[in-house]
Amino acid sequence: MKKILQIVLALSFCQLSIAQLFIPLEDIADDNIGWMKVVKYTQPAKPLNLAGRNYSAKQIRYCEQFIEWMQQSYVPKGCLGDVRIYVNTNPGASYSHKLKKGLPHLYGSYAKLYMFLKKDAKGKLVPQTGLADYWRIEANQLEYISNPVQFISTPDQYYFTMPYYHKNVKRDWSSYEQKANWLGFDKNSTLKNYMHFYQPKNAGAGLQYVVIMTKDNKLPFEPITIGEFFTKAEEHLPVWQKIESRSAELLATARKNLNRLKEKYKNQWNDVAEFRSSENITFYSFVNANEDMRDIFEKDAQTTGWPIYKISAATMAACKTDQPQWLTIRWDAGIQDKSYAAFKHESIMNNFNFDYLYNYFFYPDKVKGQSYKPLNSPLIKEAIVITEASLALKKATADKKVFFFDDFSTTATGKLPINWSSTVNQDGKKAVVTEASGDNIKWLELKGNAVSITNLKNTIPKDFEISFDIAVPQNFTWGAKRLSVELANANTKFAFELKPGFNGKAGFASFANNISGADRVNSNGYEVFGFSNNKVFNKVNTLLRKNGDDVSLFIDGILVAQYLKAIVNDIQFKSLKFIHIGSDSETEKYFISNVKIASFQ
Known part of the structure; x- marks a missing residue:
C-alpha cells in the first residue's frame, strides 16, 4: 500500500511539474520573446527543382530577402517566431489535387508565430503545440487568396473567385466591417497605394489580412463570361460523372437542367459570371438545378456577387520568370483579443516598408543601392511619461x-x-x-x-x-x-x-x-x-x-x-x-x- 501511495504521489508531482511548464498567454503578453533564430544568409542561393517546377537561384534569393526583411521589421512579442522558405506544393494523386497544377509559379517565405508556449527542461521557451499564426510574403500567390471553381478547372486552367470585404459589399458581408477596420487597417497610410483587404472565414485561407502589389495596381486576372462558364460546365459534366461514379440518369438530368439555364441566360451570355460567396459548384449543382431552386447566378439586393476569374497563358508563363507578376503580403488575424495579435498586426502595418518592397520589384531604379530599412524600429519602446502624484x-x-x-x-x-x-x-x-x-x-x-x-x-x-x-x-x-x-x-x-x-x-x-x-x-x-x-x-x-x-x-x-x-x-x-x-x-x-x-x- 505504501509503495502504491508513493507511485501515486510521484505521478501527481510529475503531472504538476509538467503543468507548471505551460505558460498562459497573458503571462507573456508584454515579453519580447523574439525569433528562434535571426537568419543571416551568407552563401549564394541555389536553384530548386520540386514536383516538376524549377525555381531559379534568384527566386530563392528573393525568398531569403523576404525573411531578412520580416525579421528586421518585427520582433515577436508574446509569441515565438520561426521562419521558412516555401514554393508550390506537390499535387496529390486525386483529381482535385491535380487541378493545382494549374496554379501559377509560386515562391515565398513565412514567419510562423507560436503563441502557445512552454518551458523545456532547460527553462527555454519552446512551442507547446503546433498552433501558430503566419505572416507571409509571396510572389504569384493565388491558391490562398481565392476560392477555386474546381468544377470547370483543369490542370492547365485554374478558375477561381476572390471574395473579400470591401465597402460595397451587400448585407451578407456587412458583419465583417469591424474586422476589416481592425486597428485602422482599412485606412492605414502605409497601405493606401496598394490593394488591401480582409478575408473572413471561407474566403481564401480565411481570417487574414491581405496586401497585393502589381506594377500598375491592376490584377492580372481575367473575368470570364456566363457563356464561357456554361460551355466549360457542359464539357465537365461527364468528367465529374466518371470521377464521382454517378449514374447515366443523373447525367441526363444534369444536362437537361444545364440546357434550361443556358436558355434562361442566353441574353446575358457575354455578361461577367458572378457567384454568390457561398456558392460551391458540384455535379449535383446541376442535378438539383430545377425551376424551383435558386440557380447559381441568382442574387438579390442583399447578396454580394463575386466574379469568376482565370489567368492567361501569357501571365502563367511570365510567373515562371524572375519578375514576380504580383506580390502578396498576408497575415493571420489571430486571436484578436490577445495582445500578441494586436502587436503583430500593428508592427506589420507600421514597421514593414511596403514601398521599398514595391519599388524593389517593380521600379528598382528608385531603390538602387539602398538596403532595406523598416519604417520604424521594432525595438523602439514608448517613453513612459510620469505626471505629478496627487x-x-x-x-x-x-x-x-x-x-x-x-x-x-x-x-x-x-x-x-x-x-x-x-x-x-x-x-x-x-x-x-x-x-x-x-x-x-x-x-x-x-x-x-x-x-x-x-x-x-x-x-x-x-x-x-x-x-x-x-x-x-x-x-x-x-x-x-x-x-x-x-x-x-x-x-x-x-x-x-x-x-x-x-x-x-x-x-x-x-x-x-x-x-x-x-x-x-x-x-x-x-x-x-x-x-x-x-x-x-x-x-x-x-x-x-x-x-x-x-x-x-x-x-x-x-x-x-x-x-x-x-x-x-x-x-x-x-x-x-x-x-x-x-x-x-x-x-x-x-x-x-x-x-x-x-x-x-
Whole structure:
C-alpha cells in the first residue's frame, strides 16, 4: 500500500511539474520573446527543382530577402517566431489535387508565430503545440487568396473567385466591417497605394489580412463570361460523372437542367459570371438545378456577387520568370483579443516598408543601392511619461496600512497605467487612463479589457479592505457584460461582480468562489441601489471587506451583501484583477479609480 501511495504521489508531482511548464498567454503578453533564430544568409542561393517546377537561384534569393526583411521589421512579442522558405506544393494523386497544377509559379517565405508556449527542461521557451499564426510574403500567390471553381478547372486552367470585404459589399458581408477596420487597417497610410483587404472565414485561407502589389495596381486576372462558364460546365459534366461514379440518369438530368439555364441566360451570355460567396459548384449543382431552386447566378439586393476569374497563358508563363507578376503580403488575424495579435498586426502595418518592397520589384531604379530599412524600429519602446502624484496618492503611500493605492494621477491620459497590465479588446486596444468625468479626475477605462496590478510584491493582507470608485456612462446597455473583480493565488479564486441598473433602477452584485470548504454563494445576487445608467456619469464607491472568514460588500458606505464563510482556511491572495469580458457598443464600458488595498485590523 505504501509503495502504491508513493507511485501515486510521484505521478501527481510529475503531472504538476509538467503543468507548471505551460505558460498562459497573458503571462507573456508584454515579453519580447523574439525569433528562434535571426537568419543571416551568407552563401549564394541555389536553384530548386520540386514536383516538376524549377525555381531559379534568384527566386530563392528573393525568398531569403523576404525573411531578412520580416525579421528586421518585427520582433515577436508574446509569441515565438520561426521562419521558412516555401514554393508550390506537390499535387496529390486525386483529381482535385491535380487541378493545382494549374496554379501559377509560386515562391515565398513565412514567419510562423507560436503563441502557445512552454518551458523545456532547460527553462527555454519552446512551442507547446503546433498552433501558430503566419505572416507571409509571396510572389504569384493565388491558391490562398481565392476560392477555386474546381468544377470547370483543369490542370492547365485554374478558375477561381476572390471574395473579400470591401465597402460595397451587400448585407451578407456587412458583419465583417469591424474586422476589416481592425486597428485602422482599412485606412492605414502605409497601405493606401496598394490593394488591401480582409478575408473572413471561407474566403481564401480565411481570417487574414491581405496586401497585393502589381506594377500598375491592376490584377492580372481575367473575368470570364456566363457563356464561357456554361460551355466549360457542359464539357465537365461527364468528367465529374466518371470521377464521382454517378449514374447515366443523373447525367441526363444534369444536362437537361444545364440546357434550361443556358436558355434562361442566353441574353446575358457575354455578361461577367458572378457567384454568390457561398456558392460551391458540384455535379449535383446541376442535378438539383430545377425551376424551383435558386440557380447559381441568382442574387438579390442583399447578396454580394463575386466574379469568376482565370489567368492567361501569357501571365502563367511570365510567373515562371524572375519578375514576380504580383506580390502578396498576408497575415493571420489571430486571436484578436490577445495582445500578441494586436502587436503583430500593428508592427506589420507600421514597421514593414511596403514601398521599398514595391519599388524593389517593380521600379528598382528608385531603390538602387539602398538596403532595406523598416519604417520604424521594432525595438523602439514608448517613453513612459510620469505626471505629478496627487495628494491622495502621496498620503496613501505614507500610510503603513495601505498595501496598494492608485488613482492614476501619475499616468498620462490615453496611456496604460504604470504598474498595470491589460489585455486587448476586440478592437485591439488596451485599457487606458481618461478624464471621463470632466472634473480632472483620472479614470481607467475598461471596454472589453482585463487589467491587473503588476507590482504587488507580497501577498495581500489576510484581513483586508479593497475599495475603488466605479462608473458607467449614460445609457449603459441593459444586459451588457458585468465587471468582475477577481482575487487569486495559484490555486484559488474569489470574485465579485457588479453591473448597473437602468433608468434609475438598482444595479446588481454577485459573488463567485472556488475555495474548498467555503459556503455556497447566493445564486440570486444582491441589489445595488444608486448604481444605474440614467445620469451622464453614474459613479459609486465600492468596498469589499474581508474579516476572518467573512466578506462584506459596501456601496457608498451602505452594506449591500454579506457572505459568511467565504474565504476560509487562512487563504491569502497574490493578485487583483478587474475583468470586463466584452463590449458590443460605445456605451458598454466601465471606469475605475482610487483603487486601494489596505489591511483591516
